[in-house]
Amino acid sequence: MTTNTANAMTAGEVTRAIIESKPLFILDVRNESDYGDWKIDGGVLESINVPYFDLIDGVEEVLPQLPKDRDILVVCAKEGSSIFVAEQLTEAGVVGVSYLQGGMKAWSEYLEPVKVGDLKDGGELYQFVRMGKGCLSYMVLSEGEAAVVDTLRMTDVFEDFAKSKCAVIKHTLDTHLHADHISGGRKLAEQNGGTYWLPPKDADEVVFDYRPLDEQSKITVGNTVLVIRPVYSPGHTIGSTSIVVDDQYLLSGDILFVESIGRPDLAGNAGAWANDLRNTLYSTYKELSDDLLVLPAHFGKTSELGEGGQVSARLGELYSSNPGLNIASEDEFRKTVTENLPAQPNAYQEIRQTNMGRIAPNEDEQRDMEIGPNRCAVHDK
Template sequence: MSANQVLLRGMTAAELTKKILGNEPLFVLDVRNESDFNDWKIEGNQVQTINVPYFELLEGVDSVLDKIPANQEVLVVCAKEGSSKFVAEQLIEQEISTVSYLVGGMKSWSEHLEPVKIGDLKDGGSIYQFVRIGKGCLSYMVISNGEAAIIDTLRMIDVFENFAKDNNAIIKHTIDTHLHADHISGGRRLAELTGASYWLPPKDADEVVFDYQNLEENADIMVGKTKINIQPIYSPGHTIGSTSLIVDNQYLLSGDILFVKSIGRPDLAGKAEDWVGDLRNTLYNRYKQLSDDLLVLPAHFGKSTELGEGGKVVARLGDLYRDNPGLNIQDETQFRKAVTENLPPQPNAYKEIRQTNMGKITPSDEEQREMEIGPNRCAIHDN
């Protein structure tokens, strides 16, 4: 075995996540094409990243040696893994010893989920947030007295199955706050595997081809013998059916209506002009009637700066009304302009993702991975 083989090591997405959440310094050399890098990259408060496409390094890595800081851990990243291993081996030959490559590449980074405990429930039980750090998606699990409900379930359902099992909980409900356009929901498939009830807002389900429970304001969803109530609140705007949830009178699961630093976009079904009034009414009227002390738990985050202690993405509702730019546009005309003009690009393959979540198409696992590659882009801006 050569020295290179001995020294070259891979860093898993889980290990990388722990470094980012722990604010450990890391230098990332991303060798994907420039367009892919500009679309979506690894970010963190202590992460420094440069992009040098792989084809520029085929003849050697001399051109990047002076860009790599001394005495700092280096992670080489590519789409799938192979190119980063090749470049990492060359760096080791140049006596840069603290080098690793990202195992599984950006595909594995896109799929990693990190469970983070948000807090306890009043009559027993807990609520957990699952941070899909590479894509900015957030799922939730409410556990009480041996039962679990999962909200905005992501495609990697084995993570939720295993977590519930480890916590001695049976999955009773899977709930989607709306018909997602940026990622493929795992809610229906997980419900089918576990015998749980799958809940979906009926106003988002006109075209679905499967059975579901109506997620409406009069719906009564209980988790556990202690009756931890999940109270649906109709909150249209991102979609016409968007429905928020209040858990245990403590937590507001806002779906894609309200984020920590922004608000939801109304255009992913091609109906921005129709839905902008609903969005404003939800944010400026319906949510205003709720307690300022509710802790807002959104379905997405935009940048790593929104990650709090331990990776939590959470904010008090009253604080968001003070600090969130999207909640402070008093002029209705200006609000309409802000949420319909100069929006970020729409999520990759969002039309196909919507079709998948309706049950109209059934792409393979690999096709689903490709459809989801890239950022979520569910907010009107990323500030």
């Protein structure tokens, strides 16, 4: 009979290990197909996959595959199987074994707040890094007020963070109608008496009230005005709208990432939207300051994380380094963004319907719909 001697490691601790490049070895005991679709990686992590059912009768066969010079984290879907395997390894004499508390479910939902910088007239901008899914949200704070951009469905995280900053959430904004994760923007606004903003060209099928986010919008947050000047930026969706904050930061949604560009096919209009995407990236964004710090709504690889876990880059630097911004031929660009794309996000049609308000899955159903990586960029293979 085993005893519960293995330690628990939280999703937050794993996130910090990746950000700080701490050595960690992962034994993932989920099914091979689940591991192949989506796993924990990044930093200096290493991992192997040995399904739980291969370890029920003993862990002896896996012992030679485990390193002796680094901590070992056992991972499963919800925690139970990893506890069992971690206990078996500990009893077999393996040192430094932990299990992922809450399993991949917890990994998918954890958000790490990272300070991006200060605002000119006071206030701060924070990025929320969802390491397990590559999603990025933002909070602008100024004089006791807050606005949240591209809110994720874990709204309590944003509420708690705003409270810790003594701020009231006045606005929530989505840069576009998301297809890879369920937006928490409308819910967060309703819970806090705030206003929810959505680009009107993405809202043809929504069944709820919203404020149109367009080129005329000016949203005051304390001393700060979120300026949405002519940065209507279609291509990922027809309504995609970028947001310039404090003339310093460009919240680019899913149009431009640090190492790639957005895909135009998630609403079935890849051919029509490819031209929009190129025009946004090669003309509209070219008119903006090279000094703007680009802050996307997603990242595809942990190599995109910079100091402290922040995902960002100067616009001018991206015009030099990002392959998607350096395709001279229009035909080659169209081919790049419409052919040989990665698989579409899991349950993306149902997620879009949820974000339109047309279906209302419960919390467990929403969690299952989101399981897996984001696939919003053309390079996410």
